[in-house]
Amino acid sequence: MKGLVIAIQFLTRVSMPRVTVSNEEFAASIRWFPAVGLLIGALLAATAWAGTRVDSWTGALLGVIAWVAVTGALHLDGLGDIADASGAAHKDRDRLLAVLADPHVGSFAVxxxxxxxxxxxxxxxALIEMAVLEAVVxxxxxxxxxPLVWSRWLPDLHAGLGSRFRRAARTxxxxxxGALLAVAAWFAPGLLATPMLIGGWGWWVLRRIGGISGDGHGAGIEIVESGLLFALAIGARLT
Structure with missing residues (x-):
């Protein structure tokens, strides 16, 4: 369970007991990332549901606020960095890496x-209006x-935080x-889009950026989340 505690500390702002962490234990915590996602999903769905006591837009707004607050905008930061770097990628690779390392926020990121x-x-x-908020969990x-897939599939963009996860994700x-996701998709068919979204992001990063980094992981999580919300909305509309 130590790996779960490490993953919660890394991916969220949820208060947890402090633990001593080795490099190997930190890398292995990637195995618990989906479990942390379940915690995040439960918190944002509960907050959104509470907001619907006012109206559906209030519920959606509070849900998004909770989503950002519990993660500390960690993945949004990665999304912004990738957007800025991608905007500079037409110049040269050195320029791309320089933009990724730059802490300042550019117009592409905003x-x-x-x-x-x-x-x-x-x-x-939309999901609140269609009464399928529980699927958001x-x-x-x-x-x-x-991140488990990208760490095994994609080359490292550079030696950084993301590279520490390489080989830590096991088959x-x-x-x-994957088995748990398949079972969940029985109740929420929109989740079947997950492999396509994960694969699509990996292909784009490889083609456009050249490899995966911590920013790439964060940006990918954000993109896949939005894609899955869209897929769930389509699935709910068709049923």
Whole structure:
């Protein structure tokens, strides 16, 4: 369970007991990322449900606020960095890496983060209106299977935080979370889009950026989350 505590400390702002962590234990915590996603999903869905006591838009807004607050905007930061770096990628690789390392926020990041938050707000509202808010609990879980896949599949963009996870994600971890996702998809068919979204992000990062990094993991989680909200909305509309 120590790995779960480490993963919660890394991915959220939830208060946890302090533990001493080795490099190997930190890397192994990636195996628990989907479990942390389930915690995030439960918190945001509960907050959104409470907000619906006022109206559906209030519920959606509070849900998005809770989503950002519990993660500390960790993945949004990665999304912004990737957006800025991608905007500079037409120049050269050195320029791309320099932009990724730059702590300042550029116009690409501002626009992308704004659109991401707007997308989550609108899609969460749609799911509330269609009375399928409970399915949202599973979205952060499914999205956090992505880092396990990307760590095994994609080359490291550079030696950084993301590279520490390489080889820590085992086949048994992917099989276990994949099986759980398959069962969950029986109740929320929109989750079947998860492999396509995870694979699509990995292909885009490889083609456009050249490899995966901590920013790439964070941005990918955000993209997959929005894609799954959209997929759930489509699935709910068709049933």
């Amino acid at each position: 626009v992308t983060i704004g659109l991401q938050l707007l997308a989550k707000l609108v899609l969460l509202h 599973l979205v952060p879980l499914a999205a956090r299977i992505g 048994i971890d992917l099989a276990g979370w």
